[in-house]
Amino acid sequence: MRSLGTVLLGLASIGLAQAARVVYDWNITYTTANPDGLFERRVVGVNGKWPPPPVEATLGDTLVINVHNSLDEPTALHAHGMFQNNTGWMDGPSMVTQCPIPPGYDFTYEFDIVQHGSYWIHSHYMGQYMDGLRTPFILHSKNETYKYDYDVTLPLEDWYHGQSHDNLATFLNVYNPTGAEPVPESGFMMHSVNSSLNFVPGKTYRLRLINMSGFSMFYFSIDGHDLDIIEVDGIETKRKTVKSVYLTAAQRVSVLVTAKNTTDFNYYMHADMNIDMFDQLPPALKTNLTAPIYYDASHSKFAPSEDIGMASDFDDLDLPPVLVEAAVEPDHQVNLTIDFQVTTDGINRGMFNGLPYLLPKVPTLNTMLSQGEHALSTEVYGPQTIAHVLKHLDMVEVVLNNLDAGAHPFHLHGHVFQIVARGPGVYTGNRSQAVWSLDNPTRRDTVQVPAESFTIIRFRADNPGVWIFHCHIEWHLESGLAATFIEAPDVAQQRMKLPQSFKDLCAASNIPAEANAAGKQGLDLKGAPSGIELIPDAFTAKGKGALAACVIAALIGMASIVWFAFADPEKKARNIMAAKQQQS
Template sequence: MLGSLSSSSFAAAVAIVLGCCHLTAAEDVKYYWDIGYVKANPDGQMERQVIGVNGAWPPPPLHVSLNDTLVIEARNSLDTPTTLHAHGMYQNGTNYMDGPYMVTQCGIPPGQNMTYRIPITQTGTYWIHAHYGAQYVDGIRAPLILHNPKEPHKYDDEFIVTLEDWYHDQASGLLKEFLSWKNPGGAEPVPNGALIGSVGGDKHKIIDFMPGKTYRLRLINMSALAMFHFSIEGHKMHVIEVDGVDTEPMEVGNVRLAAAQRTSVLVTALNSTGSNYLFHADMDTDMFDNIPESLNYNSTGLIRYRKGAEVSRDKGEPDWSAFNDIDLVPLDGMEALGFDVTYSLDVYFNQYTDALNHGTFNNITYVMPKVPTMFTALSMGADALNATVYGPQTNAHMVGHMQDVQLVVNNFDAGNHPFHLHGHHFQLIERGPAPYDPTYNPRPKSAPARRDTVTIPSMEYVVLRFRADNPGTWLFHCHIEWHIEGGLNMVIIEAPDVMQKRIRVPQQILDQCAAAGIPTTGNAAGRQGFDLRGAPEGPYPYPLGWTSKAKGAMAGCILSALVGFASIIWYGWSSQQTYKPVATADDNEVLDAAETQGRFGRMDPDSAAIN
């Protein structure tokens, strides 16, 4: 049976008790979030402005149970718009509550409120964060735990363990440095440190164990960039959940979590209180272009059996054998899907015609349309079935209602990327070295692993499948925040004909779009039909071969070179005529003086400057 949640707030305990006691009567679980600027110094190194909730940081965890409705009354006390995205939530029928700016929402204007109402139809470990600009890097992120009244796994207590990279500089400034012509290689900002449970530096996360008890650790990577490796000295771990999908227990020595991924592990406490033990949350430095000397990328916390007990250390090498998530077996045994439609997505990072380094799918970098994509799907009638109306830079891909969809993602970039699909879990069908052979027919396991965020290493591919049972406009993107802002996004347009019948956008959202001057009808340009004049487009890849501008530039260079050579020849010839010496015993001295005067002018020996 699930015991008391000693690691959580009283509100969390109440939420669980309610979830266990009202198996039939659903209710609204309400939170009020006043989103505003506060000061924080979580690593003890530097106090900085962060984005907090209700005047404090970090924002509190949210707890809600299956079949309830999560209600968040959000007030925007910032000086910019903001949105909230409940990461991993299906939002079936409530696409307008998903949160990504200019995809499903126009943003909450400064000084205004927004009521998020999210029906809870799933369980597991999730999180919530801003989906406007790079705001979540500045701290607006929190765990979201969806409790199952009929929990399939047995444990006595549970703890939330958040893993976060931390920056001392504001995200807006870091983003300008990242998206700059001075950064042609696209080097991501390296964090200043790591936080475990929103603390770092000399502070340590402490988890209290009682001998013989079994604990669930809900691990959540809420980072902008960093991947973490989690392990516990002296203890075994069994994975029982990834990204909200319950799995058959699998023993592991190390859990690897990319940005936005979640994993629950069961840990059975030892039978002695004689020692305490370290747990590790180490950042994967392969993600960083450089490693500053001041960066402590090996973070630790303490499993405490008794206050003041010595810390027992493992002898020998740690077990770094990270499990392969494709080997996990979902507890529900859902069979492998086939596919009715397949899309191949090739991932690249390149410098584009705006001189910036952009992430792309199939050489298209994402640019926001003038009309949020969901509103285009809802307002364009039959034309909404044509991907053209969503604009040249949204990378829109159409799928029909209840189609089984296959995504083949080839990562041709030099770095690893965690890709997240909104509105769905997908099956992990296969991994392998890129490129994927389209003539190959993979044979998935009978019950493939499922999750909503998958890591694809450099020069590898992954095959994903999901059923289009959730009409809406859903982002598919890399969850490294710098890459989101750099354009590594696409939008899946799922059954817009069904959307038009089922989805009714709340007036509050329409009013906020109007207040921001953002249209809510028409194509990506705010026009009707296929007239896309004025739709945002570009930048583009540098074209192969010689463009007219390049030819003109080269002609100018050649002409300038010819004029320069002619000037040198003429100047040298005229110098010889002016300074032709009379042959004397000092011929060499005179010639030297003439060459010096004619070629270089007069050198002032005191200033060593050319006059």
């Protein structure tokens, strides 16, 4: 695929003289908010306010975010969808590409903008973004492919009243054997249940839909209006007219909407939650969210509802990009089977290929850049980082077999990928099982894998570094549904050197900056996080012995019960009296 090369050429074409240094100063703080009007809670905001300010820049700029962590816990920021080519340490996921930012510490994220489109920035530490540390990240181009009059960012969010660490403690618990996720108390568009838009008749609006939820999938539509899709996850698409779209957690879709020529009616936008995702549906939860579009706010006459919600026939497998890129046969295949099972710690966890992801003791990127030739071995990254070493420039095919009864949104850091196939059941290699898209398949960075089915994606390993691949339902990521792609470690070591500020960040957290997954050198992995695995189906020798003892004890117990049940009660009483007289 030519995606990186293309955007770099685009960057060169705008001219260095136009580049700017865009600086944001973020003091990450606690504050309070009540965006759903139901419950005021502590949230994580920026500079004492919530929601955090949106971030905007232009292709060719350098973005700088100066962070001070005023929380009582660590934090880390991820610019979702950024390639971070040759700046992989700026990607953000804690203990993958950086040590977390400890409380009271200052840290700066700085990287060049070589993409344009709709993105978002969020915390990548322990479910923290569900406490509010998330915001749109809009990257403009001076030469947009499509023309419009107004540019509107429209985030979609689910909302919890409980703190994320409390909800995580409830979710990852031996008393939750089914793995039922915490269900949000509410949701809204544009940061509040009281949000609205105003349309000017005849004008064309670009609506940048961004699902910033931790769990929920949304179906979006506008009564009386068509939606013309022009972008998904930062990739411009050929214009396609639909009545509704769905966005799973972390996905973005830009649509053009042409306003009516009259002001006779106002209209409602709809964002309907996918209720299939919720194990239980709280009676008070409003899943059909609405927000008004006013043509004339002086009257309250609204057009009839056309909301169809989950009955939408939208298909994100058919969104061909403007820049045509045909799929090519893969050089390397990775098979990842998605499942949820109770593990040896008694907790129901998400996993790939029967193994949940566990954070290493040292960020994986630090390991790659510090362990020399050992970086070519998956062993050095630890037994449960689900590491896959990829060769430079290989075309990589990832087969995702979802055994779970729920759908899952998977996000690949550092890349966009082609969605080349889907089908029911488990993919066995028989191409007739799937519906294929090979001429110019949809490209994006987050894909929904439907329940009990498979999806096949492909990407070019053209970005040396460490890139996590994970479910973007935050509960599932924290439970272990993640893997790491260790991309071209030999090339990365030649091109990159970890900045001193990232080593200092580790020192501030008492974490080794140059070591393997166990915090040691080379292939000495003793002490690396491991041991949380599927409970074995077969009994061990000790297990067989314990089972036999239990069976024998149970048989003796049942025989005793039967004997006492049929014994002559009078004879038993005489025997007891005789025994007492002998003792006296």
